[in-house]
Amino acid sequence: MTQVANPIEFTPERLALVKDMITRYPQGKQKSALLPVLHVAQDQWGWLSSEVMDHVAELLSIEPIEVYEVATFYTMFHLQPVGKNVIEYCRTGPCCLMGAESVYDHLQQKLGITTGETTADGLFSLKEVECLAACGWGPVFQIREKYYMNLTNERVDSIIEELSQ
């Protein structure tokens, strides 16, 4: 891996987006941009290290602790390195009525990992999440912004195979 002098820098496109996000909120309320900016940061680095969070604090002119306390509160932010595809699997009631538990067992077997783990090749991480607001199309999981719905063991197999290419 190439080492750069200061690895904690947004790409020019993302930096422009971050700056635009800050201007969306009233003057002096730039802290409002924190959640949107953390999503952009996670999109770039895959997870939020304390260095990344410090950098975000600097961009928003707020204290690092204000970023840490937010990043640790919301479940979408990864505070540890994760695999390339984080599978966020819904474990809530309505999906369970549609067989989500047995499909999840199958998914774990297929990947050889359980909740909170990452495959040895770094391709997949598994995370259990609460209701994703797709109950009529369950079982459901999401990978980044994409929803995968009406899951069955067979569909899980083909999704994993496709993403393993």
Place this chain on the structure above:
Amino acid sequence: MAKKILLEHAHIDGIETFDTYRKNGGYEALEKAIKTMTPEAVVEEAKKSGVRGRGGAGFPMGMKWGFLAKPEGVPRYLVCNADESEPGTFKDHYLMKTLPHLLIEGMIISSFALGANKSFIYVRGELMYVIQILEKAIAEAKAQGFLGKNILGSGYDLELIVHPGGGAYICGEETALLESLEGKRGNPRNKPPFPAVKGLYQSPTVVNNVESIANMVWIITNGGDAYAAVGVGRSTGTKLISASGHIRKPGVYEIELGLSVDEFMNSDEYCGGIRDGHQLKALVAGGSSVPIIPANLVYKTANGEDRLMSYESLSDGGFATGTMLGSGGFIVYDETACIVRNTWNFSRFYHHESCGQCSPCREGTGWMEKVLHRLEHGHGHMRDIDLLVDVAKKIEGNTICPLGDAAAWPVASAIRHFRDEFEWHVTHPKEATQPGAVYRGEVELV
């Protein structure tokens, strides 16, 4: 054909684009409001319509608007609550991805009515693809002069911002949502002051659900009185119902309030009945937070009257024999569903989602999850059942926000109606922990 106020055009190809939406009458309500009405007149139509908050609380929207403080020189805000996270609820998700311009038009009309020049749509962060759809629609509306500076030459300016959440059920509570929008943890605020007086950035703020705001388009086109003529009694208009669980046709349906539960559950236009070869065991009518009711109370109230899809009829009988319309998250259970397992699952949800600010909720949800876990996994005691009732009672009403109540009600109602099933888990731990095992004792199925 049933009355359609929101989803009339949902089936049209390309309706998510400006051009198609416009060709089908889109933005005509906005033109009418901005060109021919005063903001006060728009508020008046909202009041006349009787439309009630569609996020779950059911508070009349026009009345909420009427509470907005209007001090000179202080900005006012409208925030749309699109943090849809209540288990069993996915109607706002569907509405936003299918008809983004309907929400945007409703937001512009409502912002105009309230005198807001900067409004926000707070969308749960998981729905990033929906956020992209909304942002695209906003850019289209702006390019056509329906948003931005001097809308349609009226002198009225509005900026509309889509704000992503970060994954937290609690942010659906309006003051937690405002905290979150300010870039903080989603801890609900103590009330008063209410958001109408001190909300976002300590300025007067209205927070309304997606579906409530989308209704404003039809209300302005047809008038508040015409809206109030749809529905039944104080349940005016239509409601989007998210139907899930053991039915033939899960999905999002628009119903006229007052439709019978029987017709909604069993007609082919809606749920299409319980899935083949099975029978109804229980219903959660309005999202995981409302009381669960057994099959014998689904189609008829305890008084023997037909149960209707309305705020009043669903809650008929109070907590003893009724439930609530809530968010319209209609979760159907057939005889294969284990009530104890489902209650444990919901308790785990509330424990996970409690913000931790109030001790009764932070500790109580954890206790309920723990006790339900041991009951479900064959390690429970008879006294655990009353312990759960006691813990639920001690959470209810003792927290800053309604998450505490929302965690308590499903547990209390499940034990009220299905106590035998909980006891069976204690007396038959080996049987109860077999995969897929369900109590088949004296449960009335329909």
